[in-house]
Amino acid sequence: xxxxxxxxxxxxxxxxxxxxxxxxxxxxxxxxxxxxxxxxxxxxxxxxxxxxxxxxxxxxxxxxxxxxxxxxxxxxxxxxxxxxxxxxxxxxxxxxxxxxxxxxxxxxxxxxxxxxxxxxxxxxxxxxxxxxxxxxxxxxxxxxxxxxxxxxxxxxxxxxxxxxxxxxxxxxxxxxxxxxxxxxxxxxxxxxxxxxxxxxxxxxxxxxxxxxxxxxxxx
Numbered sequence: 297x298x299x300x301x302x303x304x305x306x307x308x309x310x311x312x313x314x315x316x317x318x319x320x321x322x323x324x325x326x327x328x329x330x331x332x333x334x335x336x337x338x339x340x341x342x343x344x345x346x347x348x349x350x351x352x353x354x355x356x357x358x359x360x361x362x363x364x365x366x367x368x369x370x371x372x373x374x375x376x377x378x379x380x381x382x383x384x385x386x387x388x389x390x391x392x393x394x395x396x397x398x399x400x401x402x403x404x405x406x407x408x409x410x411x412x413x414x415x416x417x418x419x420x421x422x423x424x425x426x427x428x429x430x431x432x433x434x435x436x437x438x439x440x441x442x443x444x445x446x447x448x449x450x451x452x453x454x455x456x457x458x459x460x461x462x463x464x465x466x467x468x469x470x471x472x473x474x475x476x477x478x479x480x481x482x483x484x485x486x487x488x489x490x491x492x493x494x495x496x497x498x499x500x501x502x503x504x505x506x507x508x509x510x511x512x513x514x515x
Contacts, residue, residue, distance in 0.1 A: 389429040397497045404490050409476045411490045416470030430471045449508040456482040484511045
């Protein structure tokens with residue numbers, strides 16, 4: 297059997313990725329590679345480990361493993377159609393925001409038909425990244441181009457993307473997003489997603505590597 301991807305456990309969690317069984321990455325390298333694209337590189341750096349874990353779990357459906365454990369997957373990636381043209385760029389924006397989340401302030405206000413969020417930063421360079429990320433995610437919702445499909449909440453949200461209206465407005469320090477829907481369950485998903493994004497900013501990669509439940513429909 298030929299394996300198309302190999303995953304090597306890092307420091308008690310997951311994972312670094314190599315593109316061939318004959319050339320796995322060493323467990324000490326804390327590097328994530330997907331084919332020819334290197335997403336994180338800094339041996340021993342906590343941020344690089346977090347990025348490796350994020351990439352492995354969100355894109356390969358990987359699970360936690362002991363240090364040094366090799367998990368090899370045959371055939372195509374698990375549960376995905378393969379990345380679209382903007383996927384790598386979106387991942388880089390997400391990693392930058394996670395790495396510098398201590399510079400970000402976010403406020404969430406639930407609406408009867410959705411949610412309004414204001415996410416801002418005093419850092420000019422990071423603000424550019426933030427706005428670019430939000431605009432890119434808005435296009436993904438509009439075009440129904442899913443991301444993070446191993447997470448049940450995100451899978452359900454993109455499943456109702458055609459029922460979600462998303463308006464993005466720049467503020468002096470960042471961006472205001474208003475997401476609404478006429479579908480009651482889509483409203484629940486929008487609000488649950490907003491809470492999870494706030495958790496991403498609060499806890500970083502520790503939260504990103506989790507899956508998040510789909511809310512039960514209100515009756």
